[in-house]
Amino acid sequence: xxxxxxTIRIPSHPPSLSQLNPQSFPPKxxxxxxxxxxxxxxxxxxxxxxxxxxxELAAGAGTNEVSTLLEYVGKEGINVGDDLLVLLYHIQYxxxxxxxxxxxxxxxxLGKHSTGGAGAGGSSRxxxxxxxxxxxxxxLSSLRNSGKVSVMASEEDDAPVWINDDGxxxxxxxxxxxxxxxxxxxxxxxxxxxxxRLVELDNLPTEEKALLNSLQSGxxxxxxxxxxxxxxxxLCTSFGSGTHAFTLDHSTGDFILTHPSIRIPPRGQIYSxxxxxxxxxxxxxxxxxxxxxxGKGKYPKKYSARYICSLVADFHRTLLYGGIAMNPRxxxxxxxxxxxxxxxxxxxxGRGSDGKSRILSMQPVKLHQRLPLFLGSPExxxxxxxxxxxxxxVNPGYEV
Numbered sequence: 460x461x462x463x464x465x466t467i468r469i470p471s472h473p474p475s476l477s478q479l480n481p482q483s484f485p486p487k488x489x490x491x492x493x494x495x496x497x498x499x500x501x502x503x504x505x506x507x508x509x510x511x512x513x514x515e516l517a518a519g520a521g522t523n524e525v526s527t528l529l530e531y532v533g534k535e536g537i538n539v540g541d542d543l544l545v546l547l548y549h550i551q552y553x554x555x556x557x558x559x560x561x562x563x564x565x566x567x568x569l570g571k572h573s574t575g576g577a578g579a580g581g582s583s584r585x586x587x588x589x590x591x592x593x594x595x596x597x598x599l600s601s602l603r604n605s606g607k608v609s610v611m612a613s614e615e616d617d618a619p620v621w622i623n624d625d626g627x628x629x630x631x632x633x634x635x636x637x638x639x640x641x642x643x644x645x646x647x648x649x650x651x652x653x654x655x656r657l658v659e660l661d662n663l664p665t666e667e668k669a670l671l672n673s674l675q676s677g678x679x680x681x682x683x684x685x686x687x688x689x690x691x692x693x694l695c696t697s698f699g700s701g702t703h704a705f706t707l708d709h710s711t712g713d714f715i716l717t718h719p720s721i722r723i724p725p726r727g728q729i730y731s732x733x734x735x736x737x738x739x740x741x742x743x744x745x746x747x748x749x750x751x752x753x754g755k756g757k758y759p760k761k762y763s764a765r766y767i768c769s770l771v772a773d774f775h776r777t778l779l780y781g782g783i784a785m786n787p788r789x790x791x792x793x794x795x796x797x798x799x800x801x802x803x804x805x806x807x808x809g810r811g812s813d814g815k816s817r818i819l820s821m822q823p824v825k826l827h828q829r830l831p832l833f834l835g836s837p838e839x840x841x842x843x844x845x846x847x848x849x850x851x852x853v854n855p856g857y858e859v
Contacts, residue, residue, distance in 0.1 A: 528694060528705045528714035539698050542627050543682065546607040546653065550630075551694060551714060553601035554649055554686040557594045557635065558707065561647055561688050566590060590641060591615050594634035594649070602630055609656045612673035612826060614795045619669040619826070624661070628681070629654040629672045633795040637769035646689035648771025652799035653682040673826060677798030677819035685771050685800065695721075695775065695803065702778070702807040718779075723809040726758050726838040727781025731766050731773045736851075743848030744787055757842050774800055774834055778807055783835035783843060787814065788851040791832045793823050800834055810840040814849040 528551060532539045539547070560566060595615040602608040602622060609626035612619040614633040632651040641647060654675045660668040684696030692707035694714050704718035730751060737745060747756075754761035762782070767773050770784075770791065777784040791797055801811025801818035811818035812833045821830075831850045833840055843849055 526716040528696075528716070531703070531705075531716055532698065537698065537700060539682070542607050543653070543698070546602075546605050546628055546630075547682075547696075549601040549605035549607075550598070550651060550684075551686075553598045554694065555692075555707065555712065556597050557649060558686070558688050558692040560593065560597075561590065561635070561641060566641065590638045591635045594638075598632060598634050598649075610669045610672050612669075612794065614792060614827070618666070619673045621665050621669045627656055629656055629675070631673055631794050631799070633792070636771050636796070640769055645767060646687060646769050646772035648688060648769065648775075649686040650771060650796055650799050651684055652677070652680050652795075652802065654679055655681055670826065673794065674823045676822050677793075677801055680798065680802045680819075683799035683802040685774070685803070687771050687775050689772060693717075693775070695778070697803050697806040699806065702803050721778060721807045723778055723804065723807045723836055724781030725808075725836055727777065727783070727836045728758070728760055728762050729765050729777070729780060729782030730762050730839075731764070731777060731782065731784040732787065733766060733768065734764060739853060740787060740851055741848040741853075743846035744843075744851070747843050747846045747849065751842075757838070770796060770800075774804075777835045778804070778809070781836040781839070783833060783839040785831075785833045785835075785843075787831050787833075787849060789829040789831060791829060793818070793821060793828045793830050794826060797830060797832050798823075800832075804834050808837065809835055810837045812840050812844060814844065 526536065529544065529548060530536055532547060533544055592615060595613050599611060599613075599620065602611050605626075606623070607626050608622050608628050608630050609624065610619050610621050610629050612629070612631045630651060630653055632649065634649055635647055636650055637645065637647040654672070657668075657672050657675070660671055663671070680699075682696060682698045684694060687693045687695070693704050694707070695702065695704040695718070697703070701719075702721045703716060704721060705714035706717040707713075708715050730748065732748070734748065737748070740748075750756045751758070751762040752764070756762075765773075765776065765782075767776075770786075773784040797811065797813075797818050804811045805819065813821070813830045814833055818832070833843060833849075
């Protein structure tokens, strides 16, 4: 890990717009019509444009002011409590560092170092990539510094890491989902879930209590979220009272509330799945897909396929536009991916299912337990489940 960390310099904060050459950024053709940065009149026009955008954001949030993430969850907002506020501060700080890392022109240098092995419970294609491990290191460091976390369980580690005896929270996470797509500049993300520490386990040996704390049912989540690293860096989170998304303002370093109280449409018109695997699917799933894309399902319009092969990105689109995002085989992890995203889906009025049962009702029995995952609009999930046989159980002979 020392070699990985020393390969490139990981910045403490994302780059600020003020660090860019004002003569070359932004390009003139990208500015709103009639605005130029190269004279005082243009600067005034741009300021008015930005001020108008800020006013629209505030109006959309139902307030007179733009709200940052920490303001929203603090005492003047929903007041999640001091401990959780401190923890969230350190999580969002870590994710800003990861955002800068994945956007760095030097991150490809990390790919020259082989990590070896297949990683925690995975195939060779699931083997941790260097950026996965650096991201994992960044988050672990932030959780240690918070003083609020007793144990961290990560998709990149074989076993949970016990951090301290007094931390009130347990954090489970996938530090960098979709990292194999980075070379193609496809969106990636961080997924996390937060539980209360089970104090009744405090007298158990460290390894045992770390594991049992990490295997809590998703119904016990205190908070969950993801951070999407794409054209914008978006942190979407819920503390059990709705799902809200915040967009990183690189000029200030603040996450700004841009999508308050997200409600997933009851039904969408998009399905997201790798349907190149159509002939490996069970009959029920094939019938469902055939039906909705012909417009012969309960919704009388033809569905479109949209598939990025990046879980956070596919889920984020589904959350905003509706429809269904799925992986029908035992591939995604219950603890690190399904539970946090299922929590966010439900808080937005959607559903998370394995094709038969509610995700949040399942009791994990293994840290790296895998399952089929279907997330999205409640009416779409209901219709999918009505076809019965939608879980792909046959080993298809490939490692995707």
